[in-house]
Amino acid sequence: MGASIPPDGCNQLICMTCRSRSQSDWCVLNDDEIALIDKVKLVRTCRKGDLLYAQGDTCHSIFCVVSGMVALRKSDADGNSILLRLVHAGQTLGYRDMFADKMYTNSAEVLRPSAVCQIPEAAVRKLLEHNPKLGFQFLNHCAADQESTEESLLHQITLPVRSRLIHLLLTLKDRYGDRADDGSLVVSLPMTRQDIAALLGTRPETIARTINDLVSDELMNFAGRIVSIPNLDVLLDEIESPGL
């Protein structure tokens, strides 16, 4: 068999030409090192609901999201669970547990159709030995992730659901937002309201009610998953002084 012709978009699944390469944790690797990853990695095409790995699994891979969106979900023994964080295209996940635990301490759940590269631990360890810069890259990334988790914790404790929801929308606008003809900002939500609730540490009912309030207050309009925000400044004002 000769080399098969790659289907549309497939060349994005080769690290060597991956558009995220220069901004990802792997940017410190040279061509030879990248080639090693291309040799051993596994490319997975995932649908909503798929698990890249489950909490409790023994950890033996790192994942790199090529396209789509993944969430980290953490559960306890009583069946409670929350979404810790979203992982977008170009970001790496799973490396954390590789250094701290032998098991995954959360599950990686695909929220929308995604392509993901899976890199086995052995290769990662080899690369780390070979190129210490990669370790620093991970250290940086890990430190930044923790800062974001600590901020979630602070928000969770001190802010009401309404403010937390506004914060989330403002985060999503950078990646999923666009300017409409009339100048208003339009964000197309990449997830269900259940997922939003889990991410904000609340219930779907509360999200529905809070959205109602925001619409009544004319801060935004909702049509399914399409949010339009006429005046961003009003939103920013509100989260700066929640009491007023």
Place this chain on the structure above:
Amino acid sequence: MGASIPPDGCNQLICMTCRSRSQSDWCVLNDDEIALIDKVKLVRTCRKGDLLYAQGDTCHSIFCVVSGMVALRKSDADGNSILLRLVHAGQTLGYRDMFADKMYTNSAEVLRPSAVCQIPEAAVRKLLEHNPKLGFQFLNHCAADQESTEESLLHQITLPVRSRLIHLLLTLKDRYGDRADDGSLVVSLPMTRQDIAALLGTRPETIARTINDLVSDELMNFAGRIVSIPNLDVLLDEIESPGL
């Protein structure tokens, strides 16, 4: 002036002989490298309320708690604040922000009289270059810290104050607990109830009331900061199935 005679306990403040050396992040360093730290470090003796650094300060040091206890406090623009985590004797703090930000993203507040070594960033960077193992040590530590922050987040969202308080007591018992003559477990709390409240994301009033409940339910006895727990298993049962 000749070399002054070290006061009592002062030899613990020399890394070379520090009792925590073998279990700390610095255990991967050899004698020469440790000697470098001893040369450049600053030893601080702190009282309750002192700040090792404040949120927003530019980050140029790593700290190592020799004795006592430090808490990481994070605040937002509205004056809300929470305690993120406790840092006990032998543990390192401040390294996180050195890799993620140029500024400290939280404050390090001394909760009880403590001795702390302060190591300037330049020395740390030099050591990292010289001995890559140290970087891995930090990576490990950072990963473990994040796991603990994520667990706090899960607890915060899913568990009531009562369960969170029990969890905290069970954590403190390892370090501050002792067995009494009658077989009950006695924990001497290392912090005020205000600090407990801040750590659990609630108010002092709620802590007082929750303690009342626990005493009424005969799960434990309180006398100021001395807690005695007659039967540990009952506690463990409760946090395994909070609903019953």
Place this chain on the structure above:
DNA sequence: CGGGGGTTTGAGTCCGTTCAAAATACGTGG
């Protein structure tokens, strides 16, 4: 066009908060 998940609405409840005041513990100086 009929599921079936996701979403919304309603009513009632509860946990934790807020505010204010009383009680207690603590540290400091006499």
Place this chain on the structure above:
DNA sequence: CCACGTATTTTGAACGGACTCAAACCCCCG
């Protein structure tokens, strides 16, 4: 060692944000 002033802790009563449970609704997809 005791008295005093301050900070912490406790108690009380009222309020409120978010939860629970349950039912209706809606939309998307097959």
